[in-house]
Amino acid sequence: xxxxxxxxxxxxxxxxxxxxxxxxxxxxxxxxxxxxxxxxxxxxxxxxxxxxxxxxxxxxxxxxxxxxxxxxxxxxxxxxxxxxxxxxxxxxxxxxxxxxxxxxxxxxxxxxxxxxxxxxxxxxxxxxxxxxxxxxxxxxxxxxxxxxxxxxxxx
Numbered sequence: 001x002x003x004x005x006x007x008x009x010x011x012x013x014x015x016x017x018x019x020x021x022x023x024x025x026x027x028x029x030x031x032x033x034x035x036x037x038x039x040x041x042x043x044x045x046x047x048x049x050x051x052x053x054x055x056x057x058x059x060x061x062x063x064x065x066x067x068x069x070x071x072x073x074x075x076x077x078x079x080x081x082x083x084x085x086x087x088x089x090x091x092x093x094x095x096x097x098x099x100x101x102x103x104x105x106x107x108x109x110x111x112x113x114x115x116x117x118x119x120x121x122x123x124x125x126x127x128x129x130x131x132x133x134x135x136x137x138x139x140x141x142x143x144x145x146x147x148x149x150x151x152x153x154x155x
């Protein structure tokens with residue numbers, strides 16, 4: 001059985017998915033994972049895993065690993081309504097990414113100024129909660145850097 005570590009895509013505080021202020025994420029409708037409440041500055045959002053950039057939007061992206069794990073990074077709540085404002089993409093859909101590679105520049109203060117919550121849910125698509133092992137940082141609300149493991153996907 002393989003284990004895929006999923007790293008924090010931004011610097012900030014680890015948050016359990018159930019505490020994300022959006023029922024679609026909090027009730028795990030998109031899948032299990034964890035979130036990061038980002039620092040309140042302009043930050044690089046990095047690939048949480050290595051793999052192919054399967055989907056890219058200004059406010060979200062999906063990376064598909066060689067093992068077939070799809071990881072969604074969603075920048076903020078209801079940020080699709082901002083039509084790309086506050087986000088600068090640095091890569092192209094279809095690119096091969098290495099873990100830690102910058103994907104998007106995220107203007108967290110601009111997102112808050114637009115009245116949106118900037119929290120960053122990170123989701124293992126097509127997985128069950130039982131497939132994930134959350135890092136201790138998630139339960140304790142610890143501060144993370146983009147080199148810290150957020151959770152591990154087994155299987």
